[in-house]
Structures are given as C-alpha cells and as structure tokens.
Amino acid sequence: MTLWEVFVRPRRGLSHVHAGSLHAEDAQLALRHARDLYTRRQEGVSIWVVPAGEITASSPDEKDAFFDPAGDKPYRHPTFYELPEGVRHL
Amino acid sequence: MSTMFQDVIDADERIEPRDEMPEAYRKTLIRQIAQHAHSEIIGMQPEGSWITRAPSLKRKAILLAKVQDEAGHGLYLYSAAETLGVDRAELLDALHEGRQRYSSIFNYPTPTWADMGAIGWLVDGAAIVNQVPLCRCSYGPYARAMVRICKEESFHQRQGYELLHTLSHGTPAQKAMAQDAVDRWYWPSLMMFGPPDGESTHSAQSMAWKIKRHSNDELRQRFIDMLVPQAEILGLTLPDPGLRWNEERGHYDHGEIDWSEFKRVLAGDGPLNAQRMAHRRKAHEDGAWVREAAAAYAERERS
Numbered sequence: 001m002t003l004w005e006v007f008v009r010p011r012r013g014l015s016h017v018h019a020g021s022l023h024a025e026d027a028q029l030a031l032r033h034a035r036d037l038y039t040r041r042q043e044g045v046s047i048w049v050v051p052a053g054e055i056t057a058s059s060p061d062e063k064d065a066f067f068d069p070a071g072d073k074p075y076r077h078p079t080f081y082e083l084p085e086g087v088r089h090l
Numbered sequence: 091m092s093t094m095f096q097d098v099i100d101a102d103e104r105i106e107p108r109d110e111m112p113e114a115y116r117k118t119l120i121r122q123i124a125q126h127a128h129s130e131i132i133g134m135q136p137e138g139s140w141i142t143r144a145p146s147l148k149r150k151a152i153l154l155a156k157v158q159d160e161a162g163h164g165l166y167l168y169s170a171a172e173t174l175g176v177d178r179a180e181l182l183d184a185l186h187e188g189r190q191r192y193s194s195i196f197n198y199p200t201p202t203w204a205d206m207g208a209i210g211w212l213v214d215g216a217a218i219v220n221q222v223p224l225c226r227c228s229y230g231p232y233a234r235a236m237v238r239i240c241k242e243e244s245f246h247q248r249q250g251y252e253l254l255h256t257l258s259h260g261t262p263a264q265k266a267m268a269q270d271a272v273d274r275w276y277w278p279s280l281m282m283f284g285p286p287d288g289e290s291t292h293s294a295q296s297m298a299w300k301i302k303r304h305s306n307d308e309l310r311q312r313f314i315d316m317l318v319p320q321a322e323i324l325g326l327t328l329p330d331p332g333l334r335w336n337e338e339r340g341h342y343d344h345g346e347i348d349w350s351e352f353k354r355v356l357a358g359d360g361p362l363n364a365q366r367m368a369h370r371r372k373a374h375e376d377g378a379w380v381r382e383a384a385a386a387y388a389e390r391e392r393s
Contacts, residue, residue, distance in 0.1 A: 001385070003172070020235070021169045023178060025388035037162055040155075041242075060108045 003052040004030040006037075008044035016048050024049075099300055104230035107173035115299055118292065119229050120174050121190070122301065124181045127167035128192035131185075132366055134160045136200040137209060145203060152249050153206060159246065163239045170231040186371050194352065195282050197360030204257055204264075204271035210250015211320070212272070212279035218243050219313045220283065228300035251320070258325045265325070272321070273329045280344075281352045283310040314342050 001023040007016035019038040024030035030049040038044065058066055074080045083090060095111050098104070105111055134157050141157065144150035168178045184190040195213055200206070221243065224236040257268035284290055284306040296302035304312075314333075321328050332345030354360065 001381075020166055021172065022165065025384040026391060029384060029388075036158075037165055040158070040162065057108070060106070060110075 001025055002030075004034070004049045005052050005055060006030075006034045007048040007050070008034075008038055009046040010043060011045055016046065019043075021052060099228055102300070104233060105228055106230045114295075115301075116174050118296065118299070118301065119232065120171055120176055122296075123167050123171040123174075123232055124176075124184065125191050125193070127164045127171060127181065128185045128190060129196065130160050130164035130167060132192040132196045132370060135366055135369055136196055136198070137206060140200065140203065140206055143203070144206075149206075149253070156210075156246050156249065159242050163242070166235040166238055167232075170229075170235040173231045182374065186367075186374065188367070191356075192366075193282060194355040194360060195278050197355050197363045197366060198274070198278055199361050202267050202271060204254065204267040205275070207250045207253035207257060207268060208271035208275040210246050210248075211254055212250075212275045212317075213282070214243055214246040214250060215317070216279045216282040216313055218247060219309050219316075223303040223309075226300075226303060232301075251324070254326070255324055268324075269326050272326050276329050277347065277351075278355075280310055280314070280347055281349075283307070283313070285349065285352070286347075311341050314344055318342055 002025065003021055004024055004027075005021050006019045008019045009016045019034075022030065022033050022037055024033050027049060031047060034047045034049055039047070070076075095105065095109065095115075098109070105115075137153060137160075138157050141150060141153050144153050168181060171181060172178055181190065185192065200209070218240060221236055221240050225233055225240055227233045227236065254268050254272070257264040259265075287293065287305045287307045290306050293302060293305060297305075317328060318333065318335075330345045332343065334343055335341075336343045355363070358364075
C-alpha cells in the first residue's frame with residue numbers, strides 16, 4: 001500500500017499544513033481516509049494528499065551548509081537600519 | 091555519531107525523522123510508540139461491545155465517536171512510528187504474534203454500562219496524566235501525535251465522568267452499578283503508570299533522552315490527587331481505605347498496590363488476554379477482503 005502525506009488547510013486564508021500520513025491504495029481512498037482521520041472535528045476545509053515517495057526533501061546532514069548563506073545577511077531585516085530621530089511611518 | 095543528537099536533546103529541541111540518532115533511541119521509541127498504538131486499537135474492544143447496547147441514541151453516538159477516536163489515535167501513532175523506518179504491517183504482525191505488548195488495562199472485562207463511565211473517568215484520565223508530558227517528548231512526530239491525542243482524550247474523560255455522575259444521581263441500583271465499576275477499575279487504573287520507580291526498567295534512559303519527563307510514581311501521585319475530590323463530587327468512594335490527605339507532603343497517601351496482579355496480567359494471565367488477541371487477529375483476517383478489493387480496484391484504474 002502507498003504511504004501518503006496529508007496536508008490540511010484549517011480554514012480559508014491559511015496555508016495547508018502537514019497533519020500526518022496514512023496508507024491507501026489510491027488517491028481517492030487516501031482523501032477519504034484523510035477526512036476520517038484528520039478532520040473528525042472540523043479541523044479543515046481542504047485536504048491535499050501526496051505520495052510520500054514523491055516528496056524531495058533537503059538532507060538534515062547538510063543542514064548548516066545548506067542554510068548558511070542566509071546567516072550573514074542581517075541587512076535583509078528592517079531592524080538592521082537605524083533611523084534618525086523623529087522619522088515616522090517608515 | 092556526531093554530537094548533533096545530544097546538542098538537540100540538551101537544548102530541549104526536537105529530534106526529527108531524518109536526523110541521526112542512536113540506534114537504542116530509535117528502538118526505544120519504536121517499542122514505546124508501537125505499544126501505545128496497539129493499546130489504542132485493542133482499547134476499542136472493551137467499549138465496542140457496548141455500542142449496540144447503549145441506553146440512548148445520544149450515548150450511542152458519543153460512544154461511537156469515542157471508539158472511532160481510538161482507531162484514529164492508533165493510526166496517528168502508527169504513522170509516527172513509521173517515520174522511524176518501520177512498516178505498519180510489521181508492527182501489526184508483532185502485535186498479532188505477541189512480540190509487542192499493549193496496555194494491560196484492556197484485559198479487564200466490561201460487564202455493565204457503568205464500565206463505560208469508569209473507563210472514561212479512570213482509564214482515560216490516567217492516560218491523559220501519562221500523555222500530557224509526552225506532548226513535550228524529544229521525538230517530534232510522537233510529540234505532535236500526542237498533542238492531537240490529548241485534545242481528543244479530554245472529551246473521552248469528560249463523557250465518562252458525566253456518565254458516572256448521571257448514574258450516581260439516579261436510582262439506588264444505578265448508583266450501585268456506578269460504585270461497582272469504580273471499585274473494579276480504580277486499582278488497575280493506578281497500575282497504568284507502570285511499576286514503582288525502583289523497579290522500572292526503561293525509566294532512567296528514557297528520562298535522559300527526554301522521551302519521558304516524570305517518574306511513574308510522580309504521575310501516579312498526580313492522578314490520585316486529582317481523583318479524590320472528583321470522586322467526592324460524584325458521590326462515590328474510591329476502594330482504598332488507606333487514602334488520606336498528608337498535610338506534610340501536600341499529597342494523598344494511598345494503600346499498597348497489588349503488583350503481583352499487575353505482573354500476572356502483564357504476563358498474559360489477565361481475565362481477557364486470550365480473548366482480546368483472538369478478536370484482534372480475527373478482525374484483521376476478516377478485513378483482508380477489503381484490503382484486497384482496494385488493491386484490485388487501484389490496479390485496474392492504473393492500467
């Protein structure tokens with residue numbers, strides 16, 4: 001049986017968020033099982049199911065190297081900049 | 091092994107599925123999560139037998155929802171276990187062949203309707219006390235599954251308490267039925283926290299790995315302290331003449347737990363061990379045609 005990863009949109013205006021996984025033979029059954037398993041209390045208004053094998057993930061081994069380039073660029077954040085006194089709406 | 095694992099544990103952060111981890115950590119988690127999942131699945135049986143006999147449509151709908159939740163909890167947990175590199179089918183085989191355990195509490199019978207109340211109040215109550223700290227367990231997928239489970243267990247406990255409260259304020263016969271159920275479930279529910287701290291085999295390492303956050307005796311005491319005032323409001327008594335408030339400790343003292351009973355039931359000699367396992371195997375075998383039909387349908391759609 002295929003392993004499916006389940007993503008649920010809790011309500012309109014929010015993104016789908018990973019909820020967990022389940023086993024199903026095909027996508028339609030996966031959706032129905034996902035409804036029964038992850039939205040018994042109206043936790044969602046939309047569900048995505050994705051075969052787990054189709055997901056490409058970054059490797060935890062290269063965690064540091066992979067994300068390092070963003071580490072030394074504090075100027076990407078507004079708090080990096082000092083404003084002269086009295087400036088408003090900026 | 092890099093120091094990353096220990097650094098994450100020390101920083102009180104979470105280990106995630108593809109991180110490096112000691113083999114013993116992985117094995118401990120698989121054993122614990124699988125046992126937990128099996129308990130949810132076997133735990134459907136004592137209550138499932140009352141669905142057709144519930145005294146009202148409302149109670150029947152509640153019980154159905156609760157048993158369905160238990161199936162769901164089992165599946166959340168199998169899903170968490172699978173992130174550690176085992177397959178659900180292997181875990182089910184291990185259960186069916188008796189190589190993995192489930193909680194001993196489900197080997198006790200449910201002869202009366204009041205048992206549905208006592209299970210909710212005492213068994214689910216004990217489970218919640220055990221499980222709330224697991225929401226902060228060091229393994230991410232297990233912790234996340236526990237957050238969902240704890241939210242849902244709270245309904246299980248309350249419906250049980252309300253059921254018992256209704257019975258204990260009903261006819262004398264109903265009240266007696268409620269008291270009898272509490273008398274039978276009280277001690278086994280205390281045993282759910284596991285052996286006393288001195289005799290617990292897995293505790294120290296699990297604490298060091300932050301899988302476990304509190305000792306068995308600590309959680310058991312927390313549970314007893316909550317139960318006593320709740321029992322008073324129910325108008326029912328707890329079957330322990332040794333229960334009394336200890337001003338100095340700030341806790342209730344309690345009588346001796348009969349650990350020989352715990353060991354006997356754990357070893358397979360409880361009232362219903364054989365029946366629970368036989369029913370589980372049969373349910374699995376009886377479901378084979380559904381799995382086969384789904385596979386055949388998917389195969390046909392693909393071609």
